[in-house]
Amino acid sequence: MEILNRTKKEGDRTLLDDLAQKELSRRKFLRFSGMAGASALVISGVGLTGCVRDDDGSGTDGVNLGSGDIGILNYAYALEQLEAAFYTQVMATPYSGMNALEGEYLKDIRDHEIAHREFFKAAxxxxxxxxxxxxxxxxxxSSRDSVLATAKAFEDLGVAAYNGAGKLLVSADYLTLAGKIVSVEARHAALIRDLISNGSFADLASLAPLGANTANALDGALNPPQVLAIASTYVRNRIIANNLPTS
Amino acid sequence: MNVHNLLHEIENVDPEVYDRLDSRRKVMKRFSFIGKTLALAAVPSALGSMFNKAYGQTNDDVKDVLLFAYLLENLEAEFYKGVVGTFAAIGVPAGPAQGALTVIRDHEVAHVAFLKTVLNSLGVTPPVYTAASFDFTGGNGSRMGPFAAAASNYGVMLAVAQTFEDTGVRAYKGQAPRLINNNDVLTAALQIHAVEARHASHIRQMRRNLASGSLVPAGVTLQPWITLAQSGIDTGNAGANAAIQMSYAGEEVVSQATVPITNIGGAVISANEASEAFDEPLTKAQVTAIVDPFVV
Structure with missing residues (x-):
């Protein structure tokens, strides 16, 4: 996958090789530089890609997002999974009174979220x-109010999540990719808000809990732990995010 | 500590050190202890150039991006200030339409003030822009450009507004990588970027809902997101249409980072939706060319 092969030096290296190399060298480097804290030790215990799987999610283990840029991409992948599953259900069991315009928009949003999810999975x-x-x-x-309120929560949260994650990325290419997605989430958020109450597309005061700043007209921005605390309502798996970068 | 030996040691444990020096700001932070023991002037020239690439233009990049954003936000703010001041002449209906345009004006004015504060904090005094700095007819100061009707035609005004918002989204997206070494400014830029996208979404809905004079071409379904490279605007003026189209060039891509998005993962995802799911960046040069006719 070209996207993850930024430092490719040999034609036959696989994606996994690159990731393993990246993680391994990062770990070594952290140790070398004397900055290896608890997170680096944890990484060394869970394999080269920092990814643990817990198939039923019921045990004490959980879904480990991993570290570095890969961890942030997995974080985005987790959120996109949530959104895609939600809109898939919305379109599978349309709420009573869904009109043609709402159906057209919600189907499009579903497809966008599936595209995002599958993109991260492939990448x-x-x-x-x-x-x-x-x-x-x-x-x-079956309730329009319930569905649209949840859609609003997901979209606004997604915007704040991407906005807060940008600074955690090291790769400019990944930053651009995240930027390509977050503005589409913001378009969704505005539309959903207008379906609920026309004119509320950018009600920044209502977004203050997500980090929006009304005086400067800035949208939300939250760190991964803040986002995951909110999102955890909708996920049975325990998501392990403590290896993600924090600055 | 000898820098050469130090880097050699680092290379032993981190073969990617030189790649990181070139492009990875996080690792640069971890290298910050080098600066504490040695001045950069003492670093061998090859190494110095690497550091320079990573660090050298950083602050200049941030200032340049902020000044560029300041121009664009002033353009938008002055545009909406003019619109809000001439609702009757344009024919903007009272109620939700006037309310939305007022909200958007307030946001753009706030962005201007915020960016000015940030620039000042970096020791930069930005240029002074006023309504007279811009020509919203797109006439480069002649006040007789192809968008002159925006002052008296609601549909044309909304078409210009949509183009400005979509351009703004793409402009911030294109500049974000230049801010990657400054967490605070990057985050603020992303927060503005998202607000512009919300504006774009709403303006597009306003255009779709116009009973007449929307300028949406026959056969096009205008949505809150950008479909392929469609502007969703036909002004009836070839020059104006060509100018608008510059803001949508490149939006038609249906592959991201070499991953084809159409029908990805076995899902039924059309090319339209594949393109809609990702907004594309514009370069500074592209944005400059787009806004040039509107700047006196």
Whole structure:
């Protein structure tokens, strides 16, 4: 996968080789530079790609997003899985009174989120986390209010998540990719908000809990732990994010 | 500590050290202890150039991006200030339409003030822009450009607004990598970027909902997101259409980082949706060419 092969020097290196090399050298380097803290030790215990799988998610293990840029991409992949699963359900069991325009928009959004999810899955390859076990028991899919309120929450959270994750990325290429996606999430968020209440597309005061700043007209921005705390309502798996970069 | 030996040691444990020096800011942070023991002037020239590549233009990049953003935000702010001040002349209906345009104006004005504060904090005094700095007819100062009707035609005004918003989104996206070494400015830029995308989404809905004079070409379904390289605008003026199209060039891509998005993973994803799912960046040069007719 070209995207993950930025430092490719030999034609026959595989994606996994590159990732393994990257992780290995990072670990060694952290140790060398005397900056190896608890996170580096944890990484060394969980394999080269920093990715642990827990198929049922019920044990004490969990889904480990990993570290570095790969960890951030897995973080985005996790959120996109959530969104794609949600909209897939929305379109499988349309709420009562879904009109043609809403159906057209929600189908498009579903397809965009599936595209995002599948893109991350393909790009991450063997470093990708497993498919998450979603928990939508708090959502009433037959209710327009419930569905749109959840959609709004997901889209606004997604925007804040990408905005907060940008600074955690090392690769400019990944930053651009994240930028390509976050503006589409913001377009979704604005549309969903307008479906709920026309004109609320950029009600930044209501987004203050997600880090928005009304005075400067800045949208939300949250760190991964803040985002995952909110998203955990909708995921049965325990997501391990403590190896993600923090600055 | 001898720098040469130090780097040799680093190379032993991290074969990618030189790649990292070239492109990875996080590792540069981990190298920061070098600067504490040795001045950069003492570093061998080859190494110095690597450091220079990673560090040298960083602050200049940030300032340049902020000044560029400041121009674009002033363009938008002055545009919407003019719109809000002439609702009647343009024919903007009272109610939600005027409300939305007022909200957007307030955001753009806030962005201008915020960017000015950030620039000042970096010791930069940005140029002074006023309404007279811009020509919203797209006439490069002649005030007789192809978008002159925007001052008196609601549909044309919204078409210009959509183009400005979509361009703004793509402009910030294109500049973000230049901010990668400054977490605070990068995050703020991303936060502005998302607000512009929300504006674009709403303006597009406003255009779609116009009963007449929307300028949406027959056969095109205008949506809150960008489909292929479609502007969704036909002004009836070839020059104006060509100018608008510059803001959508490149949006048609259906492959990301060599991954084909159409029908990805066995899902039924059309080319339209594949293109919509990702907004594309514009370079500074592209954006400059787009806004040039609007700057006096």
């Amino acid at each position: 991450l390859g063997t470093s990708a986390i497993q498919g998450l076990d979603v928990d939508f028991s708090s959502i009433n899919f």
